[in-house]
Amino acid sequence: MRFTSGWMTLLFCFCCQQLLAQKLTIRSPNNKIVVGLHSIDNGGWILKSSYHVNGKLTEVIPEVKLGLKRSDQDFSSGLRFLKNSKTLPISENYSSPHGKSSSRSNSANEVTIAFENQAKAKINLIVRAYNDGFTFRYEFPGKGGSYIVEDELTSYTIPKDTKRWMEKWNPANEGLYAAMSDDKVQKQEWCYPALFQTRDTTCWYLLHEADLNRTYCGTKLSNTADQDKYKLTFPNPADGRGQGSSKPTITLPWKSPWRVIIMGSLQDIVASTLVDDVSAPSTVKNTDWIKPGLVSWNYWSSNHGTKDYKIVTDFADLAAEMNWPYTLLDWEWDAMSNGGNVEDAAKYILSKGVKPLIWYNSGGDHTWVSSTPKDRMLNHENRVAEFTKLKKMGFVGVKIDFFESEKQDMIKYYLDILEDAAKFEMMVYFHGCLVPRGWSRTYPHLMTYEGVRGAEWYNNGPEFTFSAPEHNTILPFTRNVVGAMDYTPVTFTNSQFPHITSYGHELALGILFESGLQHMADRPEGYRELPDFVKSFLKTVPPAWDETRLLDGYPGKDVTIARRKGKTWYVAGINAEGREKRKMLKLPFLEKGIKYKVNLIADGQHDKKFSVRSLEVDNSASVEVKLLRRGGFVATLTPTN
Template sequence: MKRQLVLVMLFSAISSIAFGQKAAFQSPNQKIVVELFNKQNNDIGEWYIKASYNNNGKITEAISGIDVGLSRSDQDFSKELKFLKAGKPVLINEEYTALHGKRAVCKNAANEVIFAFENPTKAKLNIIIRAYNDGIAFRYEFPDRQGSFVVKDELTAYSIPSQTTRWLEKWNPANEGLYTAMDTNKILSGEWGYPALFNTGNKDCWFLLHEADVDRNYCGTKLSNALDAGKYKLTFPDPKDGRGLGASTPAITLPWKSPWRVIIMGTLADIVASTLVNDVSAPSVIKNSSWIKPGIASWNYWSANHGTKDYKTVCDFADLAAQMNWPYTLLDWEWDAMGNGGKLEDAAKYIASKGIKPLIWYNSGGPHTYVSATPRDRMLTHENRVEEFTKLKKLGFAGVKVDFFESEKQDMIKYYLDILEDAAQFDMMVYFHGCIVPRGWERTYPNLMTHEAVRGAEWYNNTPDFTMPAPGHNATLPFTRNVVGPMDYTPVTFTNSQYPHVTSYGHELALSVLFESGIQHMADRPEGYYELPDAAKTFLKNVPNAWDDTRLLDGYPGKEVIMARRKGNDWYLGGINGEQREKTKTVKFDFLPDGVKYKLTLIADGKHDKAFATQYLVVDKSSALDVKLLRRGGFAASLMPI
C-alpha cells in the first residue's frame, strides 16, 4: 500500500508540472523512470512513452519518445486516443527456476500500471507498462470480448537521440549478420533485426531493444529507421519472406494482448546479466521436465560437411563425446543417406553403446523454403511429427534440430510453437536453426534448448569474409545476441574449417564460457580436442553449459569481454580480445564470497596464438591478477573452492 501511495503521489506531482505529461512511475529500485505524454498536451490525441535512467542520482533520458498505437483493419487506435484512466500500480514480484540459461533462479520485480484509452468510436485500448529493476516492458491489449480483425500496422517507434552510440544487425531472415557500430557521424538507415544495443551520449546508460512472449496471436517484428534515421519503428515481416507464403499482417481475435516490447536498461553489466526477456514470458507449460537435460554435443558438420553420410565419421564423433564427457552427439543433414558400414539404426546403437544420446537434424520442409535437403517434410504437420517422434524415441534420440524457417510471419510462429508442443509430448528437446532470435520461449517451453540465429563458426565453412571480422564479432555477441537467449554459435575450434580463423587458442577456449547455449555444439574435429594440452582438455571435459549465475567483469562491444559464470560453488571465467593489438587486463575477484579461498586454474594465451600458458594459483575476494591477451586472444579459468 505504501508503494502504491508513493506512485500515485508521483503521478499527481509530476503530471501537474510536466508539459503534456499524464503519468510517471518508477521501478521498485527507483532506477528506471517511465513517463506517459500526450503530443497535443491534451486528453485526446497521440501518445508516447519516455524512458529515463537514474544512475546514482544522475537522471539520463535514454529514449526521448516511444510512439504507441495500432492500426486495425476496422479502425485506428493511434491518432485520436482519449485517455480514460491509469489503474492502480501493482507490484510484480516473481521468482522462477530456469533449467538452462544464464541464471538458475530468476527474480524479477516491477511496478505495473494499466493505462486505459478509447478511440472516437469508444472502442477500448489498454497499454500495460511495467518498470522493472533492469528495464521496461509494455504491451497492448484490446479488452473487448469479441471480434476478429487484422492488425494493419503497429505504430510503436523508438526515438533515439543522435548522440547515442548503437550496435545493430541488418535484417535478414536467418538473423546471421554482423553487427554494425554507429555513432553520431555514422547513423545508417534501413531495416534492423533484434536485439539492438544503444549507449547514451553521456555514456551513463545502456539499453537493448527487443520483444518477448510472441505467441500464435501475432508475428515477429523488426526495427526500421528507413523513413527517419532517428526513429526505429516496429515493422511486420516482409511479404516476400518464406517464399512469399503466409500473411505478413497478423490476424487477431479479441480479447487480445500483443507481445511485450522490451527495453533492458542500466549499466552494461545489467544488460549482460538480465533475464528480462524470459521474465515477461509465459511460465512453463511442461509439468514434468526431468527429461530436459542441458549439455555439450559433438558435431561433425564444421569439419566434415557431409560427415553424417559416413557411418564411421558418426562413430568417431560419438567416441569424441564419450572421451570428453559430453552427453550428446548430433547427426546433421544427410543421415538418411548414411553408408560406409552402417545406417541410422546402426549409428543409434553405436552411440548408445558409448553412453551418449544422439540428436538429429531435419529440414523444416514446407513450401516456405527452397532448400531441398532431406529429410524434408517430417516436421511439417502434427501427424508427421507424431510419427517421426515415435520412431526417434524408440531409437533413443534425445532431441531434434529443425532448420530453414526463413520467415517470422504469424503462420511460422505457429509452426515453431507446434513443433515445441509436439516434441514435449515425446520428451524431445528442440534446437531451431536458420531461425528466429529467441523471444522468451525457453521459459514457456524449456525443451527449447537453443537457437542458431547468429553468424557463428559455421560461416568459416561458407565464406572467407568471416575470418577477419570474427574476433570483434565474438566480442560483440555477449552484449547483444546472447543477452536475449541461448545462442548456438558452434564454438571452440582449434583446427581450421574450409576457411581459416585468426582467433587464438585462448580465445577459442574462452568461448565455452562466454557463449551460452542449452546444448552447446562443440564444432572441431576429434583431433582438435585430443591434441590439446591436458589443462585445456580437462577444462572442456568439465565446463558446464547451464549456469546458476552470470556476471560481466569487464568489456566493451567489439573490443573485449570478460565474464564470470557460476555453477554450484564453482566459478568459470572467459575473456577475449576482439582487437588487433595485445593488451593486459586486470581481473578482479571481488565477485567471490567472503572468507572462501579458491584454486584458480588459468589457461591464457602463450607465446603465440596456438600456445597456452597455464597457471595454478590460490585467490580470494581481495585478489587481482593481470592477464596478457594476444591480439585476437583470450583466456579461460576455473575457480574451485578450497
C-alpha cells in the same frame, strides 16, 4: 537575467502544459528507472524513459510513440485517456533448467492505462518498470471479433549522437553488427536485439520483444522513413517464399507481445533475464528429462560428415572420451553409408553411453532448401509419427532448420513443434530461425537457437576470418543477452577458411557464449591433440549456469565474463584488437572469507600455444592475465575447503 511579466506568463503557461501533458509516472522497484506517459498533438501518446543512478538523471529514450491500426479502426491518434490502474507489484520467482542463471526473479511495478478512440472503442496499454528495464504491451479488452492488424505504430526516437550496434535485417538473423552514431547512422531494416549507449556513456539499453505467440507475428526495427525513429515493422511479404500473410490476424480479447527495453549498466544488460521474465510460465510440469549438455558435431569440419557412418562413430567416440553427453547426426543422415545406416549409428552411439540428436529440414513451401528428410516436422500427424520412431531408437532431441520467416503462420509452426515435442520428452533446437523471444521459459525443452553468425561461417567465405574477433566481443552484449545462442564454438583447427583468433580465444568462447546444447564444432583430432590440462577443462565445463556477471568489456574491443555453477566460478575473456593486452582480473564477486584455487589457462608464446598456472586467491586479490592480439583466457575458481 530579468523576466518581464509577459515572459513570466508564457513560462507559467508552458509549465502548465508540460504538467498536463504528463499523465502518469511508473517507477521501478529500486526507483532507478522511470517511465512517463505523455500526451502529444492529435490525441497521440508517447512514453519517455529516464535512468537515475548516483544522483544523476539520464534521459534514455526521449520518445516511444504508441499506437496500432486495426482493419476496422485506428488506435494511434484521437485517443482519450480514461483511467489508470493502481500500481500493481509483480513478484514472482521461478527456476530455469538452463541459461545464464538458474534462479530468476520477475519483479516489477505494473500500471494498466485505459484509452478509447473517437468511435468509443477501447484499448489498454500495460506498462511495467523493472530494475533492469521496462516493458509495455497493448491490450484489446473487448470480446469476440477477428481483425487484421494493418500496422503497429510503435517507434523509438533515438538521438543521432547515441552510439548503437545493429544488425541489418536478414530472415536467418545471421548478419554482423555495425557500430554507428552521428552521420554514420544508416537507414535500414534491422534485426533484434539492438544495443544503444546514451550520450553520457553510463547508461545502455537493448531493444527487443518477448512473449510472442500464435496471436501475432515477429517484428523488426526500421528507420527507413525517418533516420532517428526506429519503427516496429511486420515481416516482408516475400519472406518464406511469399507464403503466409505478413499482417497478423487477431481475435478479441487480445494482448500484443511485450516490447522490451533492457536498461542500465553493461553489467545489467549482460545479466538480465527480462526477456524470459515477462514471458509465459512453463507449460511443462516435469522437467527432469531436460538435460543441457555439450555435443560433438561433425558438420563444421566435414560438411557431408553424417553421410559417412565411420565419421559419425568417430564423433560418438569423441563425445564419450570428452564426457560430453550428446552427439548430433546433421543433414544427410538418411543417406548414411560406409558401414551402417541411421539405425546402426543410433545403436553405436548409445553403446558408448552417449545420446543421439538428429537434424530435420522444416520442410514446406516456405523454404527453397530441398535437403531431406523434409516434411516430417510439417504437421501434427507427421511429427507424432516421427517422434514415435525417434523415441524407440533412443534419440533425445531434434534440430529443425530453415524457417525463413517470422510471419504469424510461422510463429504458430514453431510453437506447434514445441508442444508436440514436449509430449514425447524430446528436446528441440531451431536453426535458420528467429532470435529468442522468451519461449525457453514457456517451453524449457527449447534448448537453443541459431539466429547468429556463428563458426559455420568459416565455411561460407573468407570474410568471417577477419570479422570474427570483433564480432565475438559484440555478441555477449547483444544476441546472447536475449537467450541461448548456438554459435558452435571452440574450434582450434581450420575448416574451409582459417582462424586468426588464438587458441586461448577459441577456448574462452565455450564460457562466453551460453547455449543449453553447446555444439563443440572441431574435428576429433582438434580436441585429441590438445594438452591434457585443456582437455580436462573441456571435459568439465558446464552447459548451464547459476549466475552470470560481466567483469569487464566494451563491444567490439574485449569482454570478460564470470559464470558460476554451484560454488565454482568459470571466468573467460577475449581480446578483439590487433595488439596484446594485459588485464587485471579483480575478484570481488567471490565469497568473503573463502580461499579459492585458480586454474588459469591463457595465451602462450604464440596464438597456437597455451600457458597454465595455478594460485590461491580470495575476493580481495587481483590476477594479471596476458591476452595476445585476438587472444583469450579461461579460469576456474574453486573453494579450497
